[in-house]
């Protein structure tokens with residue numbers, strides 16, 4: 181596996197050696213786990229070459245301590261990527277290579293998608309995501325780019341970004357990989373204590389319960405049920421639970437025919453913030 185720390189050498193390699201190839205791209209913030217690997221393996225099966233980026237993007241963090249404590253394990257990540265079958269290029273830049281002199285987010289209009297859920301609770305988050313994804317897409321020029329449904333709102337926003345910036349990239353959504361106890365895999369899980377890891381299994385149990393009762397109960401009843409479940413667990417703090425229209429991400433208060441609904445949740449285990457979601461149709 182070739183590792184590029186500078187965009188110029190990456191662009192050079194892609195535009196010479198791989199100029200006629202289909203390029204798969206998997207942007208990540210590192211501390212790689214099997215969720216990331218599932219995206220990379222899908223990309224490897226659908227493209228001649230796969231670019232993986234590992235970059236903890238400062239502009240998408242609204243909390244300085246979360247940015248500082250975000251797990252960073254580049255040597256382990258490289259070793260893990262080297263065990264995979266297929267041609268991978270790793271882009272592992274410093275902040276200055278991506279942002280040059282100005283570490284700032286651009287302002288985007290994602291048609292309202294950016295004001296729901298994560299957008300409400302992490303001010304400016306999606307401007308940061310849009311900024312870095314746009315920069316990375318312009319460097320890598322991928323044919324196909326792979327994003328996890330774990331961050332479902334982000335996936336929808338990246339699809340919108342490609343539309344508004346008119347970029348020739350096919351955005352591919354990939355299913356959520358989970359730990360054996362059901363907790364959605366996440367780099368942040370590395371910061372959980374053993375007890376928090378066990379407690380956090382409640383998140384997926386509640387989402388499965390919501391999925392099971394969705395056709396029988398009203399949305400108000402389901403919202404009350406979820407609030408109640410988290411009041412029973414003192415180690416978890418519910419930040420939000422919402423059932424929303426999967427396409428617009430607007431909060432649903434009643435169910436209508438022909439709309440795809442999804443349940444979205446954010447929970448704190450101590451100071452570690454965990455998100456998850458599940459399809460309800």
Ligand code: AMP
Nearest residue numbers: 208209210215327328330331356357365
């Ligand atoms: P991150 O490194 O957390 O920014 O994630 C990089 C990509 O991997 C994003 O597209 C995530 O949605 C995706 N991803 C993270 N965790 C999972 C998971 N458990 N299952 C599937 N995809 C995931």
